[in-house]
Amino acid sequence: MTASAQAVSVSLNEEQRDCYQELTNVAMGQAADRLARLLDVYVVLPIPKVNLIEASDLRMAIQDAETDKAMSAVCQGFIGSGIAGEALLLFNDTSFNDLASLMNYSGELDRYGELELLMDVSSLLIGACIQGIGEQLEIHFNQGHPVVLGQHCKPGDLLKAGNHQWTQTLAIEIHYTIEHVNIDCDLLLLFTEDSVVRLNNKINYLLD
Amino acid sequence: MTDANIELGDIHWLMDILQNIDVGLVVLDRDYNIQLWNGFMESHSGLSPQKTRGENLFELFSEIPRDWFMKKAEPVFQLKTRTFTIWEQRPYLFRFKNYRPITGRASVMYQNTSIIPLESIDRSVNHICVIIYDVTDTAVSQADAESARESLSERNRTDLLTGLNNRNFWLSEMEREFNRCQRSVLPSSLVLFDIDGFRRINLNHGHQTGDQLLRSIAASLQQMLRQTDIICRYSGEMFAALLVDTDEEEAAVFAERIRVMVSNLQDSHLPTDSPVSVSLGIARFQNDFPLAQDWLQAADKALYHAKQSGGNQYSIYQPEHTPGQD
Numbered sequence: 245m246t247a248s249a250q251a252v253s254v255s256l257n258e259e260q261r262d263c264y265q266e267l268t269n270v271a272m273g274q275a276a277d278r279l280a281r282l283l284d285v286y287v288v289l290p291i292p293k294v295n296l297i298e299a300s301d302l303r304m305a306i307q308d309a310e311t312d313k314a315m316s317a318v319c320q321g322f323i324g325s326g327i328a329g330e331a332l333l334l335f336n337d338t339s340f341n342d343l344a345s346l347m348n349y350s351g352e353l354d355r356y357g358e359l360e361l362l363m364d365v366s367s368l369l370i371g372a373c374i375q376g377i378g379e380q381l382e383i384h385f386n387q388g389h390p391v392v393l394g395q396h397c398k399p400g401d402l403l404k405a406g407n408h409q410w411t412q413t414l415a416i417e418i419h420y421t422i423e424h425v426n427i428d429c430d431l432l433l434l435f436t437e438d439s440v441v442r443l444n445n446k447i448n449y450l451l452d
Numbered sequence: 453m454t455d456a457n458i459e460l461g462d463i464h465w466l467m468d469i470l471q472n473i474d475v476g477l478v479v480l481d482r483d484y485n486i487q488l489w490n491g492f493m494e495s496h497s498g499l500s501p502q503k504t505r506g507e508n509l510f511e512l513f514s515e516i517p518r519d520w521f522m523k524k525a526e527p528v529f530q531l532k533t534r535t536f537t538i539w540e541q542r543p544y545l546f547r548f549k550n551y552r553p554i555t556g557r558a559s560v561m562y563q564n565t566s567i568i569p570l571e572s573i574d575r576s577v578n579h580i581c582v583i584i585y586d587v588t589d590t591a592v593s594q595a596d597a598e599s600a601r602e603s604l605s606e607r608n609r610t611d612l613l614t615g616l617n618n619r620n621f622w623l624s625e626m627e628r629e630f631n632r633c634q635r636s637v638l639p640s641s642l643v644l645f646d647i648d649g650f651r652r653i654n655l656n657h658g659h660q661t662g663d664q665l666l667r668s669i670a671a672s673l674q675q676m677l678r679q680t681d682i683i684c685r686y687s688g689e690m691f692a693a694l695l696v697d698t699d700e701e702e703a704a705v706f707a708e709r710i711r712v713m714v715s716n717l718q719d720s721h722l723p724t725d726s727p728v729s730v731s732l733g734i735a736r737f738q739n740d741f742p743l744a745q746d747w748l749q750a751a752d753k754a755l756y757h758a759k760q761s762g763g764n765q766y767s768i769y770q771p772e773h774t775p776g777q778d
Contacts, residue, residue, distance in 0.1 A: 278531040320536075347523075359541055364523060371533040389536050389564045389585075 254296060254412055254440040261294050263447045268292040268416050268433075271376025278372050283346060286423045293417040299410060302434070316358065317393040318366040322374050324385035327442050329413075329435035331370040335362065336428040337396055343427060358395060366390055369420065369431055377433075381446050414440045476546070476563075476584030479570065482529065484509045484522075487579060496548040496561070515547045525567055528580045532569045539564055539591050550588055562591035611685040613663060614670035619692075622684030626694050630744035633737040641703035643693040644751040645710060645732035648763040650689035653726065661721070662689075665728060668719045676709060692751075700736040700768050707732040707766035715764065729764035731755060736769070 256264075269292065276287040314337045321330050335343075343361050344353055351357045371387070378385045416433040435443060470477065471491035479488035485508050489501040497504075499512070510518045520542070524535045537545065539562040546563070550556040564587050570579040609621035617625075626642070633640050647653070647665065654662040666689065673683055673691070686692040695703050714730045722728070733755025741747045750769040758767035 278533065282527055282530060356541070363536065363538065363541055367524070367535040368527060368531075368533065371535065372531065375533060387534060387536075387566075389538055389566070392538075392540065 254414070254437055254444075256294075256296050256414070256440075256444075259451060260444060260447050263451055264294045264414075264416060265292055267377055267380055267447075268294070268373075268418065270380060271373050272418060274376040275369065275372030279368065282368070285346060285425070288421045288423055290419045290421070293415075295415050295417075296412055296440075297415045298412055302413065302415075314396045316362055316395045316397070318362050318370075318390050319393055320366065320370050320390040321388040322385040324378060324383040325442070327383060327385075327435065327439040327446075329433060329439060331374060332393075332432040332434060333362075333366045333370060334430045334432070335365075339427045339429065342425040346422065346425060346427065355395060359392065362392060362395075363390060365429075369429075373418070373431060373433065381443075381450075383446075410437045412437055412440075414443065474586075476582075478509075478582040478584070480509060480525070480580050480582065482578050484525075486512070488581075492584070493546075497546065513546060516545060521545070525580060525582075528567045528569045529577050532571070532577050534569070535567045537565045537567075539587050543591070545582070545584060551586055552588075556588065556592075558588050558592050560588075561586050562588045614666055614685045616670050616673070616691070617682065617684040619684055619686050622682060622686070622692055622694065625682050626692075626748065627744045629694055629696060630737070630741075630747055634739070638697045639699040639736050641695045641698045641700055641734055641736045642747060642751040643695065643703055643707050643710075643732055643734050643766075644686065644690065644748075644755045645693075645707070645730045645766075646688075646690040646755070647714075648729045648731055648759075649726075653728070656726070664719065664721045665717075668717060668722065669714060669730075672713050672717065673710070676713065692748075700734055703734045703736065704766060704768060707734055711764065711766060731758040731763045732766035733758055734766060734768045 269289070272289055272292065276289055279285060279287050316335045316337060317332060319330050319332045322328070340353055340358055340361065343349075343365060344357070347361060347364055349357065349361055349364075351360070353361075367390070370390070374385050374387065377383075414435040418431040418433075420429050420431060421427065473490070474492060476492045476496070477488065477490040478486060478493055481487050485506055486504045487506075489499070489504045493504075494500055504512060510516055510521075524537055527533055528535055544560055544563045545565050548561040548563075550558050550561055564585045566583045566585075568581050568583065569577040570581055572578055609617055611618040629640055647669070650662065650665075653665065666685070669691070670685065677683060680696045682694040682696075684692050693706070695706060698706070710732060711730055714728055717728055733751045733753065735747060735750035735754055737747060738750075741750070754767045754769035758765050761767065
């Protein structure tokens with residue numbers, strides 16, 4: 245029997261939630277520091293939102309991220325020490341011009357130009373965040389190749405209603421903004437149900 | 453695994469794995485000079501590790517754009533973070549042949565790459581490793597799926613006999629235009645037309661001749677369309693045109709050109725004894741049409757009027773046109 249087929253019941257108490265928030269804060273701090281060094285920008289550090297959400301709520305969480313504006317999204321799987329998840333980076337479409345100037349991208353902003361930007365930014369943001377969390381938990385995460393879920397899609401079309409093998413996921417949501425520029429993107433870190441149990445164990449170890 | 457744990461014998465078989473693993477491994481130093489070049493890279497490039505060692509990546513492989521690659525690689529050195537490229541961005545980093553040169557359908561190997569930092573003992577990153585994955589099959593099957601989707605949607609909107617749009621597609625476009633017209637001051641017009649005495653042609657010369665006539669008219673029509681005109685085979689021998697930003701006078705010019713085109717139609721497959729002609733009905737959008745259907749009906753009435761008046765002519769819809777009059 246696979247882990248996902250078992251009825252894993254996961255829960256999250258206040259203490260654990262705070263701990264995840266703190267973990268993410270530290271990781272984000274490192275990520276922001278890196279971005280500052282590489283791009284010479286000041287990243288506004290938000291307070292990450294940590295929630296257990298139902299599969300059916302994921303769509304809503306994404307739609308919530310940006311009402312009904314067209315968006316582009318990149319996802320990337322990661323796995324390490326039996327803890328698996330996906331990072332989902334959602335871009336508001338209006339951000340591309342500012343992204344281009346931020347990344348010193350001089351090419352034309354057509355579909356391919358935007359794809360380059362999506363990939364470059366997601367490599368930086370996702371990589372830095374995953375690595376930061378991994379370092380604190382002493383987990384080496386392997387990362388798969390990023391996949392572009394869609395360019396200029398309605399938020400609802402990004403996630404195809406599939407037969408999700410999970411009912412609940414731990415979602416850490418980070419809303420990135422960068423000072424003085426119109427950049428608006430959401431990073432969602434989603435962990436599988438069985439990973440949450442393992443993660444909680446790690447966290448409890450930190451809390452003790 | 454730390455260095456102390458590895459015996460000399462172990463290094464031997466570790467190297468063996470490195471050589472034989474079916475993934476490209478390239479280690480680069482801070483100046484992008486090649487420090488390691490595994491068996492995969494040797495086989496596909498035809499360059500031995502001895503030949504590549506110490507050589508500059510960009511000098512040896514002119515297909516790799518320096519600026520582009522450095523944008524991906526510099527963060528790896530500076531931030532110790534991994535970066536990735538996918539084939540959708542650039543089909544390949546190194547121009548290698550398809551791994552299946554005979555049955556494979558792509559001529560090149562599509563590649564995804566990961567660029568990972570390699571820490572030295574003092575934890576600084578002076579080397580990076582580029583890992584090359586062959587994703588040709590994924591890329592080819594995705595291209596297949598896309599072209600299948602395209603041809604499916606093409607098929608859904610095409611009339612198979614004439615290659616023009618089909619009625620369903622045209623009606624939905626017409627409906628959209630109808631809605632747009634209600635908010636717009638620019639006029640748009642419909643032209644409905646059919647071939648005079650088409651039944652007689654079918655009867656006297658056979659359906660194949662009739663079909664050929666339809667195809668021939670469709671081909672000529674396609675030559676005289678503007679970019680924004682949308683035309684379809686509406687039914688049997690009837691065609692419909694949606695002319696955006698066109699009033700009834702301009703539509704009449706268009707209609708007359710069609711009439712002349714059809715009466716001058718030269719096609720060796722068609723009988724020469726009986727001349728072919730069309731009748732056309734024109735209706736401009738009017739605000740008092742409650743439904744898109746009413747606009748279409750107006751054009752239909754005008755067409756009926758043209759037929760009643762002897763055919764081989766166009767007629768512009770007047771509200772007093774009712775079937776059976778004149």
